[in-house]
């Protein structure tokens with residue numbers, strides 16, 4: 001039996017988290033001698049990209065090549081997936097725990113009468129338990145699904161794909177029970193926030209807090225992010241004060257991020273802030289107060305004035321990268 | 325219009341997280357419980373605002389939980405709402421909650437359902453979508469804005485690196501997050517009024533009794549081995565460590 005993965009794409013570019021999920025599924029499949037099937041919805045302007053999913057572990061790609069599926073709609077996508085999964089008598093469907101996955105997975109689980117486990121961070125252990133972060137990253141639970149049919153979502157940036165050189169076999173697939181007439185949500189507008197990398201996909205994040213005193217001081221934060229190829233984030237009071245746009249706010253009430261490297265500058269490390277960033281693989285804290293709680297969650301730290309440390313850090317990185 | 329807001333009870337954000345010695349359950353002693361912030365600040369407040377805009381709106385609140393969830397429900401009623409329901413079940417999984425709420429929705433009939441983005445204890449982010457799936461209603465997740473003109477809802481939702489604005493007709497399920505509304509502190513009048521608002525206890529439907537998951541155990545994350553401090557002025561050493569030791573740049 002195959003493991004199905006919803007491979008979310010936008011204009012032919014696959015989301016990073018979708019590729020991670022494919023890779024994860026291929027790991028899961030290899031221990032069970034199963035194959036991985038990637039499901040792609042909507043038109044694609046780079047057909048090559050489909051076969052290239054083979055590099056991430058997909059043996060086959062089922063492409064639902066229909067214009068009415070170009071825009072994400074949890075209900076329509078779930079109905080299409082359900083028909084497909086039933087036709088192939090599948091028992092497992094995976095997707096990333098990202099913005100679309102968090103809507104589609106539960107919808108599909110309800111429609112397809114499957115068990116649902118969201119935000120997993122591990123392969124199943126010998127008791128068939130998956131690890132999942134709970135209490136906003138403050139603890140881990142080992143959870144087992146009791147159902148035969150399973151829908152699982154994988155937390156982004158947990159598994160790093162190691163692309164191979166296989167090509168997937170690409171097939172078109174058309175639903176017969178779902179059609180454009182069932183569409184009830186109309187997409188009107190898409191606004192992309194400018195920035196180098198979306199925060200949720202960034203492998204490095206440079207984040208600033210109230211210690212930076214005002215929006216006029218974000219130049220050095222931007223510059224540090226620039227030399228690192230990083231995204232920028234901020235603490236909640238910074239967004240509330242309008243120093244930075246709201247979509248940069250991370251923490252309990254903002255975005256949850258899991259980069260490889262999180263650099264916190266002038267942020268005290270309140271528990272609500274940590275809740276959004278404690279999944280980061282490495283944390284660097286720059287704060288002038290040696291008692292700042294963030295140091296307890298940090299891997300590396302510099303106790304010092306950000307206005308002196310950050311410019312020197314930028315120079316050090318430029319030197320390391322050979323940028324003059 | 326008839327609106328249902330899903331309210332969950334969670335441990336306070338600053339609560340100390342600890343488990344029973346067998347690691348099987350969360351230690352509740354000394355923990356303060358609150359309304360899940362997304363449910364209170366965004367879902368509930370936006371629903372109350374809609375009722376202010378359309379005064380003939382009926383606004384109901386629902387929670388799935390034991391009797392210990394009732395103070396939370398009363399507190400929510402103090403912010404707004406005409407009546408509350410508690411489905412008498414201690415759920416451990418997303419679908420138990422969704423099945424319980426769906427049974428009530430089918431009985432009572434609603435046009436619009438708001439949930440929070442996720443509970444801050446289980447972090448499932450699933451109840452809204454599962455509920456919509458059970459009802460076969462359209463679902464918009466992670467909404468940052470919701471407007472209704474009496475006919476069509478305009479919803480803004482967050483996506484990777486941006487936002488989408490879409491239109492939908494009712495019935496509709498929406499999961500809510502920051503941006504939807506501004507937090508409101510209940511006033512004395514609201515608190516007094518909440519005491520006498522109807523709160524009805526419902527039996528959980530049979531299909532919700534058995535969870536699809538089992539929790540084997542919990543654990544706290546391994547302690548960080550301690551921060552490695554680098555002297556200010558020695559930023560090059562930090563770059564070296566990030567490259568050679570952490571291998572993240």
Ligand SMILES: Cc1cc2nc3c(=O)[nH]c(=O)nc-3n(C[C@H](O)[C@H](O)[C@H](O)COP(=O)(O)OP(=O)(O)OC[C@H]3O[C@@H](n4cnc5c(N)ncnc54)[C@H](O)[C@@H]3O)c2cc1C
Pocket residue numbers: 208209210211212234235236237238249250251252253254265266267268269270271272273276286287288289292304305306307337361
């Ligand atoms: C229910 C709830 C939810 C919340 N959700 C969030 C959330 O999602 N995200 C979030 O971030 N917060 C959240 N908060 C707020 C949180 O509790 C903190 O108030 C907030 O994170 C503090 O932001 P800060 O660290 O930028 O500012 P502060 O706490 O004011 O810290 C500023 C830091 O900068 C340091 N500093 C000052 N000058 C310098 C300098 N020159 N160089 C270096 N360091 C300097 C100081 O030593 C201090 O540590 C929430 C609060 C509640 C109650």
Ligand SMILES: Nc1ncnc2c1ncn2[C@@H]1O[C@H](COP(=O)(O)O)[C@@H](O)[C@H]1O
Pocket residue numbers: 330331332333360362363367386387388389415418421438439440441442443446447448449450451452
């Ligand atoms: N026990 C519950 N009773 C009522 N609503 C709930 C319950 N659990 C979760 N919800 C709602 O579903 C949302 C998402 O929860 P979850 O899927 O558990 O992260 C919450 O923000 C609530 O609005």
